[in-house]
Amino acid sequence: MKRFLICIFYILLLTGCTDIHTRLLPMILAVDTAESVQFAAQTSLEAEIISAQAETALQIQDALRNASGAELSTGHLSMLAVSGNPCGVLQDFFQAQLLAPTCSVLYVPTDACGQLKNGNLPEPTQLQAAVETGILPERTADIVLADLWGGSGITAVCTPDSDDLTLALWSSEACCGKLSADACRGLALLGKRRKSFVFAANGIAYRLTSDALQIRLTQNDTLKIEISGTVATEPPLTEAAAARLSDMLTAALKESALAYGADLLFLREHAIRCNITAARSCSQDEWRELLRTAECSVALNAQISRSA
Numbered sequence: 001m002k003r004f005l006i007c008i009f010y011i012l013l014l015t016g017c018t019d020i021h022t023r024l025l026p027m028i029l030a031v032d033t034a035e036s037v038q039f040a041a042q043t044s045l046e047a048e049i050i051s052a053q054a055e056t057a058l059q060i061q062d063a064l065r066n067a068s069g070a071e072l073s074t075g076h077l078s079m080l081a082v083s084g085n086p087c088g089v090l091q092d093f094f095q096a097q098l099l100a101p102t103c104s105v106l107y108v109p110t111d112a113c114g115q116l117k118n119g120n121l122p123e124p125t126q127l128q129a130a131v132e133t134g135i136l137p138e139r140t141a142d143i144v145l146a147d148l149w150g151g152s153g154i155t156a157v158c159t160p161d162s163d164d165l166t167l168a169l170w171s172s173e174a175c176c177g178k179l180s181a182d183a184c185r186g187l188a189l190l191g192k193r194r195k196s197f198v199f200a201a202n203g204i205a206y207r208l209t210s211d212a213l214q215i216r217l218t219q220n221d222t223l224k225i226e227i228s229g230t231v232a233t234e235p236p237l238t239e240a241a242a243a244r245l246s247d248m249l250t251a252a253l254k255e256s257a258l259a260y261g262a263d264l265l266f267l268r269e270h271a272i273r274c275n276i277t278a279a280r281s282c283s284q285d286e287w288r289e290l291l292r293t294a295e296c297s298v299a300l301n302a303q304i305s306r307s308a
Contacts, residue, residue: 023071026050026064028124030112031057033084039063040113041072049117057089058096077103078124080141083112086157087148087172090141101142104128107159107168107175122165127158130165134197134208137187137264139167148172151263152291153284156187156256169262176260179251186252189213189245190227190265199248201241206233213249217271219278223294225253225267230301237302246298253296261288 026041037057041050041064050072052063064072074093077100082089086107093099104127108115115121130136139158147155154176156167167184169176179187188194190213197208213229227249233241256262268287271279278290 023073024050024068025073025076027077028079028081028116028121029060029074029077030081030108030116030121031060031083031089032111032113033057033082033089038113040116041068042116043072051113051117057092058098060093060098074098075100079104079106079121079127081106081108081112081116081121083108083110085170085173087144087155087170090144091148091172094141094145099141101140103141105139105141105144105157107157107170109159122160127165130158131188131193132195134185134188134194135181136165136167136184137191138193147262147264151266151268151284152261152288154260154262154264154288156262156264169256169260176262177255179255182248183251183255186248186250187256187264189248190215190252199241199244201238201244204235204238204241206235206237206241208232209234215265215267215270217267217274217276217279219271219276223271223276223290225257225294225296226299227253227297228299228301232302237304239304242300242302242304246300249298250296253298257291258294258296259292261291263287263291267291 024043026043028042030040032038036053036055039052039060050064050068052067054060054063060074061072080099080103086105090105104124108121131138136158139156144155144157154169154171156169156179158165159168161178166181167179169179189197199206209232211229211231213227216226218224231245256264257267268279279287282290
């Protein structure tokens with residue numbers, strides 16, 4: 001028993017957790033960036049929201065420690081909600097190793113801290129459910145940063161839209177626009193994180209049972225983006241249902257790549273694999289312009305049911 005207690009002591013000493021009652025792990029962190037930065041943190045152990053402020057976002061740990069009297073580690077956050085520039089806050093936190101790559105990112109147009117205190121922000125489980133059911137593509141910190149540091153330098157961040165969730169397009173400096181529900185679903189359809197995908201056409205609900213969708217890029221005078229592949233649903237696809245899927249996939253390309261030059265589908269990597277030389281050497285701005293002037297097409301190979 002004595003050896004066991006000694007081992008526990010050294011483990012706690014090495015991890016810095018000698019008093020678990022003085023260390024809190026926030027689940028949700030809200031940040032408002034203005035002249036002074038406002039923080040609000042929700043933890044699983046404290047009933048009240050912890051509020052603090054600082055001159056910069058990187059002073060978060062000192063600010064929350066002074067406000068709560070406890071050490072707070074942000075490495076286990078489920079969701080980061082930002083009013084202001086989410087890309088700036090995210091990059092600062094990530095480079096300072098204050099954020100886990102799997103943390104979900106939420107853009108809140110105004111008063112993220114106040115909305116967290118009032119219980120008006122979506123829960124992390126709601127974001128995860130939207131990903132798993134194909135309403136949104138996954139937008140965790142690592143994916144958002146991959147868009148910013150690679151591709152065309154424009155990313156998408158989950159944001160509340162009335163009672164729903166959608167995606168806001170952001171460059172490093174400013175918000176570019178929002179995506180429609182169809183565009184969000186099209187991006188989710190092309191992603192690999194969803195567990196189910198149900199959609200309606202002419203009042204009938206269809207469940208996707210299998211899909212093998214591919215993205216191909218070619219370039220002659222202009223860049224061409226082609227989505228093709230096979231899909232199967234239950235009940236079997238009708239022409240109207242196939243058209244709905246095509247509309248979602250088309251919206252995903254038109255509202256992101258063609259409208260803003262946003263590369264949310266790793267199109268640059270696809271282009272390199274397709275031996276498009278310009279994709280290897282061009283700058284982010286040049287790649288953005290290539291996407292804005294591109295053409296897109298969707299061709300689904302599906303057996304159409306004529307009975308419905």
